[in-house]
Amino acid sequence: MSLATDAADKPTLYKRIRADIEKRILTGEWPPGHRIPFEHELVARYGCSRMTVNKALSELAQADLIERRRRAGSFVRRPQHQSAVLKIADIRAEITALGRAYGYELIHRKLRAATAADRDRLGVRKAGKVVSITCRHSADNVPFAVEDRLIDLSSVPAAAAADFSREPPGSWLLHHVPWTEAEHTISAIVADDHTADALAIAVGAPCLVIDRYTWRSARTITAVRLLYPGDSHRLVARFKGG
């Protein structure tokens, strides 16, 4: 085996190949649509086996940086501004990461038969029992977010017995429900009397709303609405270019 290019291979070879190609795409040397070298050409350039360059190219394809077409070759993909990774952190983690004291307070908890509104919100047709929870998260004793949650007990029966007076329902679910899918909807509203009171802000002040709907294998688990003061809270989504 030989190193056809430059320096010593501190990282592994396939990572270096991947980084080399990534760099050329990033700098624009290889613009969108450009055909990158065939595998056998890269094999010759780096003096390695095909499996090694294949691993590098496969990862680039998985990251949507390139597109691979049989018989045709591999091509640089057009950048997709529209896709970004949004980090909706666990609230406790978010607050402690800011170096502030996390506070949690259960405001309301009720177990009831699902109303029509509940079923609509959870996206289920059958009647069943639900737990409705309202709570507040605070940072250094200042209200940070209010949470209004509905848990489908037919999916998570254990939630009926759970004590949410000290542990937030979000973290409880994280520890008791195996793996989930979720959909987030972000919107803006102005605070009504009730919201303003809960968040200690003025009526008419802007609020950022995150509605999260969570399910597992087509089974509804929970629906939650998080309300943040809109002028102080910000969601940051960083687009990864690979």
Next chain:
Amino acid sequence: MSLATDAADKPTLYKRIRADIEKRILTGEWPPGHRIPFEHELVARYGCSRMTVNKALSELAQADLIERRRRAGSFVRRPQHQSAVLKIADIRAEITALGRAYGYELIHRKLRAATAADRDRLGVRKAGKVVSITCRHSADNVPFAVEDRLIDLSSVPAAAAADFSREPPGSWLLHHVPWTEAEHTISAIVADDHTADALAIAVGAPCLVIDRYTWRSARTITAVRLLYPGDSHRLVARFKGG
């Protein structure tokens, strides 16, 4: 080679292995923290070579479904609710996808030397020229979003000569700047006089704000603020469980 499990391998073997494991994680059969079989055990179970199961496990690790630790094994990771893929679609695409007529209108365009505020917004220190653009996107002639953008001409000199009267600056940049990274910040505000007028909404109505800052290889390209009527517009982020 043999098939130790069930049916014929319509998809490829490593995909089947990956899907099998993914399923057990999803259903909760293998909860977070659970050690999944060692590579050599999977090799025995599926009757294939180690590289094949390694490929399956590597992809699961890349998708953050499992964590691999040398000498210890591979473990099911805790679900990460906080990470979601936010689709911030190109506005034109978003509107046409809704089956509505896309409209674009340039409100203001000015080429100027960067002011202190401009440099602050773009995150650059050196003085230089910028293009400032204000424009409006509409759906079926109803205001959909107003865009306020700053382009750094030292990074994108061609933008000085670009005509943004018909083509939105976002799509122009997409076609002229090779590959970019971006950071999005989402917040909520209430409409002031100016905003209310531009979006044809009431003063004090909620607005969703997306601030996008774009760069390439540590070079600033553009900063843009998009304002949407908060009660009608929604950002949807779907969390993929693998």
Next chain:
DNA sequence: TACGATTATATGTCTAGACATATAAGTCAA
């Protein structure tokens, strides 16, 4: 008991082949 050295082992990377398969490109007939 606590700590440092040794060992066993699962993963990480890599090779030099192989056959499968989709498809771009060329060929030939209607």
Next chain:
DNA sequence: TTGACTTATATGTCTAGACATATAATCGTA
């Protein structure tokens, strides 16, 4: 010119090995 057929080729997947390396577990010593 057009359509159907053939061929060449780049990628997709897979094998049966190999050595490297981080580290959990064990063992030995202070």
